[in-house]
Amino acid sequence: MFATVLERLLGRYGRQGWWPADSELEIMVGAVLVQRTAWRNAAAAVERLKSAGALSTNVLTTIPLGRLEHLITSAGFFRVKAKRLRALADSVARAGGVTVLRSYPTPRLRAYLLDVHGIGPETADSILGYAFERPVFVVDAYARRLFARLAYPDPLAADATLKSECEHALKTASNLNELHALIIAHGRASCGSIPRCLDCCLKSACGYARAESLASA
DNA sequence: CACCAGGGTGGTT
């Protein structure tokens, strides 16, 4: 069923190609900046950091907080996010740099990320998947809503269950990364803002079969 | 004008 959803979304929206970046750190920084924010605005902030030469742990740990805030205003919540970027950079430096993080096994890396102030489950999993290419499914509001509708009328399983079932079904970071991106594209495009639109998502508008046949696919 | 975007934290019940 996860494979079917991936296949259909792929057919409808095409490859999303997330995450455009030059380094792991850039993705980690972007993941914090994009929290509850349109990617366009977060991306502009990433570019400003890059132009200012601030996209390194060394600079991020030492740059005055006010200057950091100024560089990322376009991403919104800039006071909170500036502190989060600082906490992230401090943490990466303490760990010994991104190279060391790269050698962590996935469970340890996930625990490490969750321990950083300002990084919760979704941001941690985004970083695991897109920066470190670990086979991880990012459970966000769109994913919950979509799979709740696909499972209708059954209640949606807990995040951890949805996550592990999806990871087991799709296996590769490439598949799981693409699915997350596609689910967001789908949410933006059509069904996302329409409450309980079973017709829209499961049948005509988005090319889905009915829920029953999809669940058994 | 209101509403939302690739969340997480801290405080209250």
Next chain:
DNA sequence: AACCACCATGGT
């Protein structure tokens, strides 16, 4: 454990 207010800019 389940809510809740809050954070703030830029596009539609």
